[in-house]
Amino acid sequence: MAGDSTRPASAQGHVLALCGGIGGAKLALGLYAESGAGRLTVLVNTGDDFEHLGLHVAPDLDTVLYTLSGLADPERGWGRAGETWNFMEALGALGGETWFALGDRDLAVHVERTRRLRAGETLTAIAANMARRLRVAAHIAPMSDDVVRTIVHTPDGPMSFQHYFVKHRCAPVVQRIAFAGAEKARASPVFLDAIADPALRAVVICPSNPYLSVDPILAVPGIRAALERLAAPVIAVSPVIGGEAVKGPTAKIMKELGAAVTSKTIVEHYHDLIDGLVIDTADAADADRIGIRCAVTRTLMQSLDDRRNLAREVLAFADQLARERETA
Amino acid sequence: MAGDSTRPASAQGHVLALCGGIGGAKLALGLYAESGAGRLTVLVNTGDDFEHLGLHVAPDLDTVLYTLSGLADPERGWGRAGETWNFMEALGALGGETWFALGDRDLAVHVERTRRLRAGETLTAIAANMARRLRVAAHIAPMSDDVVRTIVHTPDGPMSFQHYFVKHRCAPVVQRIAFAGAEKARASPVFLDAIADPALRAVVICPSNPYLSVDPILAVPGIRAALERLAAPVIAVSPVIGGEAVKGPTAKIMKELGAAVTSKTIVEHYHDLIDGLVIDTADAADADRIGIRCAVTRTLMQSLDDRRNLAREVLAFADQLARERETA
Numbered sequence: 001m002a003g004d005s006t007r008p009a010s011a012q013g014h015v016l017a018l019c020g021g022i023g024g025a026k027l028a029l030g031l032y033a034e035s036g037a038g039r040l041t042v043l044v045n046t047g048d049d050f051e052h053l054g055l056h057v058a059p060d061l062d063t064v065l066y067t068l069s070g071l072a073d074p075e076r077g078w079g080r081a082g083e084t085w086n087f088m089e090a091l092g093a094l095g096g097e098t099w100f101a102l103g104d105r106d107l108a109v110h111v112e113r114t115r116r117l118r119a120g121e122t123l124t125a126i127a128a129n130m131a132r133r134l135r136v137a138a139h140i141a142p143m144s145d146d147v148v149r150t151i152v153h154t155p156d157g158p159m160s161f162q163h164y165f166v167k168h169r170c171a172p173v174v175q176r177i178a179f180a181g182a183e184k185a186r187a188s189p190v191f192l193d194a195i196a197d198p199a200l201r202a203v204v205i206c207p208s209n210p211y212l213s214v215d216p217i218l219a220v221p222g223i224r225a226a227l228e229r230l231a232a233p234v235i236a237v238s239p240v241i242g243g244e245a246v247k248g249p250t251a252k253i254m255k256e257l258g259a260a261v262t263s264k265t266i267v268e269h270y271h272d273l274i275d276g277l278v279i280d281t282a283d284a285a286d287a288d289r290i291g292i293r294c295a296v297t298r299t300l301m302q303s304l305d306d307r308r309n310l311a312r313e314v315l316a317f318a319d320q321l322a323r324e325r326e327t328a
Numbered sequence: 329m330a331g332d333s334t335r336p337a338s339a340q341g342h343v344l345a346l347c348g349g350i351g352g353a354k355l356a357l358g359l360y361a362e363s364g365a366g367r368l369t370v371l372v373n374t375g376d377d378f379e380h381l382g383l384h385v386a387p388d389l390d391t392v393l394y395t396l397s398g399l400a401d402p403e404r405g406w407g408r409a410g411e412t413w414n415f416m417e418a419l420g421a422l423g424g425e426t427w428f429a430l431g432d433r434d435l436a437v438h439v440e441r442t443r444r445l446r447a448g449e450t451l452t453a454i455a456a457n458m459a460r461r462l463r464v465a466a467h468i469a470p471m472s473d474d475v476v477r478t479i480v481h482t483p484d485g486p487m488s489f490q491h492y493f494v495k496h497r498c499a500p501v502v503q504r505i506a507f508a509g510a511e512k513a514r515a516s517p518v519f520l521d522a523i524a525d526p527a528l529r530a531v532v533i534c535p536s537n538p539y540l541s542v543d544p545i546l547a548v549p550g551i552r553a554a555l556e557r558l559a560a561p562v563i564a565v566s567p568v569i570g571g572e573a574v575k576g577p578t579a580k581i582m583k584e585l586g587a588a589v590t591s592k593t594i595v596e597h598y599h600d601l602i603d604g605l606v607i608d609t610a611d612a613a614d615a616d617r618i619g620i621r622c623a624v625t626r627t628l629m630q631s632l633d634d635r636r637n638l639a640r641e642v643l644a645f646a647d648q649l650a651r652e653r654e655t656a
Contacts, residue, residue, distance in 0.1 A: 054382075054443040084414050090436035094461050096443075104432040108418035111439075115382040115424075133422050 013201030016194045020045045020213020021060040024206030025067040026301045030311030040138040041194045047150035047216030048161045055110040069134035141190035143217040149180045170249040182219035202318035205236035233275040233321040238263040242282035264290040341529030344522045348373045348541020349388040352534030353395040354629040358639030368466040369522045375478035375544030376489045383438040397462035469518035471545040477508045498577040510547035530646035533564035561603040561649040566591040570610035592618040
């Protein structure tokens with residue numbers, strides 16, 4: 001805004017968020033509210049996608065879509081508000097597979113997406129169209145239109161992400177995580193457009209699981225390299241708070257992979273990629289000793305205000321780093 | 329039953345019913361109740377099947393399955409009782425096709441059947457398994473495991489059955505009906521087993537639309553010929569009552585094809601195939617002048633008792649014809 005001295009010119013730019021499912025979508029919602037209509041692109045992990053009951057299920061894309069469109073169930077944390085489960089019940093009576101819960105409304109997204117994929121549309125085009133249909137004024141895009149599948153290697157053998165996460169409830173010890181198909185995948189055109197935008201304000205790595213949700217995105221050839229050479233600041237929000245992860249298996253996996261559950265581990269993980277890390281006030285003491293610029297704020301997102309406040313802090317931090325870079 | 333002089337030995341035999349959707353399924357339910365557990369095979373029209381939203385939808389198979397399992401909606405006449413429509417509503421919000429109503433529970437059948445067909449199972453095996461799962465003690469089988477599609481030729485061009493029936497609500501004039509793929513189709517093994525059964529008691533052509541629901545079955549090579557040379561009696565129940573058809577487009581199509589809406593037309597249609605016709609009391613005067621043995625009874629099926637009574641009359645008529653044949 002011309003003449004607004006409290007807001008840098010870059011504040012009108014575009015924000016690119018990298019995001020997995022539930023935890024990441026919370027910050028994406030904050031960024032959606034704080035970055036301005038049409039100024040947010042969310043690049044979403046599709047390593048968790050899987051074929052189930054003959055349908056293409058894309059859990060993280062749907063979580064982001066439901067969250068930004070206001071359709072998400074705020075209490076359950078996944079799926080749609082006011083959902084019904086009559087399909088699942090009827091499927092169970094037929095002896096079908098019911099370990100992965102698909103709500104009646106949610107099913108519409110899977111059936112329609114599968115139909116359109118089979119008709120030759122790309123996941124990128126379908127995600128954009130669904131977001132538009134549900135009146136989301138942000139770009140929601142898969143990391144790639146090619147098939148990349150997260151494989152969790154455990155003492156019981158390799159398993160797909162959903163088998164690890166839902167069927168086995170993250171119980172198996174994680175020895176190694178691989179992204180099948182990543183080496184041949186191409187980044188979504190939406191990503192290429194976003195990083196080519198001269199008005200790109202910041203890239204935000206949401207506090208999703210670094211190993212399971214962000215690494216698949218970074219495994220797509222070209223994405224990590226493009227982010228490393230970007231002029232705009234790249235900021236990560238640490239998923240670690242006081243030696244624990246807020247939700248999900250992040251802390252458990254960090255331990256199983258032999259890493260300390262600290263923000264320092266997160267910095268090392270995103271080494272060379274990020275310009276700054278946002279950490280929680282509980283870890284304020286780490287700020288000066290983890291070898292990267294830090295912003296300290298409340299990172300636990302319980303209310304919508306928490307999401308917006310964190311998004312505002314993240315963007316202010318990014319704008320500050322951008323200003324420093326300009327004047328350097 | 330030994331020593332039961334009111335009941336012929338054949339009454340313990342198997343009944344084979346040929347059937348389309350709603351009207352036919354009503355009599356199939358009566359036959360299910362009257363023929364004894366495990367003694368009924370329902371061979372169902374699949375000419376109305378279609379691929380919709382990427383799913384294999386088999387409306388007549390499902391109507392029979394829901395009717396015999398007690399899951400059918402008794403008032404609406406199709407689909408399942410207590411059905412919900414949240415999938416359709418969500419699909420509409422995404423811009424998906426909503427002209428063909430798929431209930432949330434109903435969808436489980438389509439998704440599961442489609443998955444199993446893609447995995448290589450036959451429609452016959454899937455229908456048998458679903459009937460067993462839903463505790464139906466009758467054999468429900470498609471006429472064929474091969475793809476046969478009813479095509480309605482109209483002045484607006486050819487259209488698939490569902491487009492004619494649901495999307496255009498039977499409004500276009502029917503010039504001709506064709507069964508694409510029929511010439512290469514093979515009868516379901518369940519049909520072959522049923523007619524090879526030496527204890528076959530009767531074949532019943534239900535009062536389904538002769539042109540749209542029964543002709544596709546008879547178009548499968550071998551079915552008509554096998555029925556013509558059968559020792560057991562073949563009985564049709566006329567769908568015409570007093571110059572009108574009870575429901576659906578039967579009378580309209582008969583007129584458009586230049587046929588009188590009478591039971592005589594039905595006899596001519598099933599020429600050489602049937603040994604007897606069951607007609608309604610309203611048409612009692614026709615009994616002696618339509619050139620075939622007739623049984624006259626109430627054929628309108630409103631209550632469950634109506635269904636059972638008609639089934640009982642049909643089987644008694646068949647048993648009588650069989651006895652006469654034996655003593656001839």
